[in-house]
Amino acid sequence: MSSPASQSSAALPFDLKGSVFTLSVMHLHRLNLEDIGLRLDEKVSQAPQFFANMPVVLDLGGLSGPATSTDFAGLIALLREKGLVPVAARRGTESAQAAAIEAGLAILSEAPGGSRAHQREVSPPSESPTKAPDPTPARAAADSAGARHATRVVAQPVRSGQQIYAAGGDLIALRMVSAGAEILADGNIHILGPLRGRALAGAQGDETAHIICQSLEAELVSIAGRYRLFDEIDKSVLGQAVHIYLDGDRLVIDRI
């Protein structure tokens, strides 16, 4: 019997591999199905294509009051009815998580560097950038303008142990990024000093993001999850001004 699988894995029925995905997160405040249904209708009507079969993760962190597996079963049915595919839950109390598991959801642990800053309103591309009601008061002030493409400018050096995240937009560091520091942006990253720490552009999966820096001495650079460590960086570009981008699946580092 011939298998459609490739030669290398022909002996095994499947290979299990890790991968990084960008998922929309629904931050639940109350499990009132009627309210959720109305709000969903409003959202979906703006861009039905965008939401069709979209996988979503339920964030239980902001949920007030107890939640039972029946609540989750009802919510799952509602979301499916609107065309969404709930796949997992995260955060929340232990009992809420237990109820979510019982209703057939997976539990996602916090992403590395998974700060509150990762939360941003997912909007269909066609939606005009009007200010949306902010579900997370803890969000960075720079983000509160509601503009999804707000640029974050960091005038101070980014020191060892610091992490700076530009949610929804670009990040411009005017000075150095030290070893042991980490900067992340959903958009592009520009570093006008030396980059000695870690820089992760396209943190939400934007493959068109770029990193530009004046002197590449980085511990790690990453675009949309495709990363390269210091040891793997070609010696000819070390200490040089470079432009880093994705060519298909390949991370390219060009001297400027």
Add this chain to the structure above:
Amino acid sequence: MAKIIVVTSGKGGVGKTTTTASFAVGLAQRGHKTVAVDFDVGLRNLDLIMGCERRVVYDFVNVINGEANLNQALIKDKRVENLYVLPASQTRDKEALTKEGVAKTLEELSKSFDFIVCDSPAGIEHGALMAMYYADEALIVTNPEVSSVRDSDRILGILASKSRRAEEVEEPVREHLVITRYAPERVSEGEMLGMDDIIEILGVPLLGVIPESQAVLNSSNAGTPVILTEGSDAGQAYTDLVARFLGDERAHRFLTAEKKGFMRRWFGG
């Protein structure tokens, strides 16, 4: 209003207390009324380096707890005019330093002193945070080796984000780099980070380079801040450092390896 200066590093054993003692003496020698405050509660040793450990009656924590007033706790230096020490407690832990208590003490010191020099404990925990919180300026003490430079970088990040000036969005804490235990011959042999590399990594203006010197150890054991040791290279380097801090132009010395002749080796350099 006094100027509050924190001497900090992140890493331990790099020369914070040695620098605090000589820096405070140097400021006092130039006629500024200066107090050195030991924030290393539980592991006090500024009083040892300053040679006043036998004169400690009350300490910083007593003052914070209202068990003594400042005048009872301050120890007047016997060698230098205008110089006082506020010792730390040996028997308490660092949690005894409350933000309010530190603020109140520094405020009171501000009334009668020109400079308050805070000797920070190592690490990035409570004691270190308290020492730097109210600072106007900071001396970042760094040894020419990678882990010390990395820890200094971390401390600079904390200064820029967690100090009072950062929290109240005032002008940031003014940072000065002090490189200690610098051995030019080991730098030229590639065993130590060079001065230029350290400045490049940390991006902070250099205030002074203190050479590795036997005089530092000797003077610590004797309870005499090294700046008071006549003719020692480290002492001269601290005198230069203080002068630069006060705005004088002084060229950096002791940066190149010098070939010691037989006679100099014999009679000590």
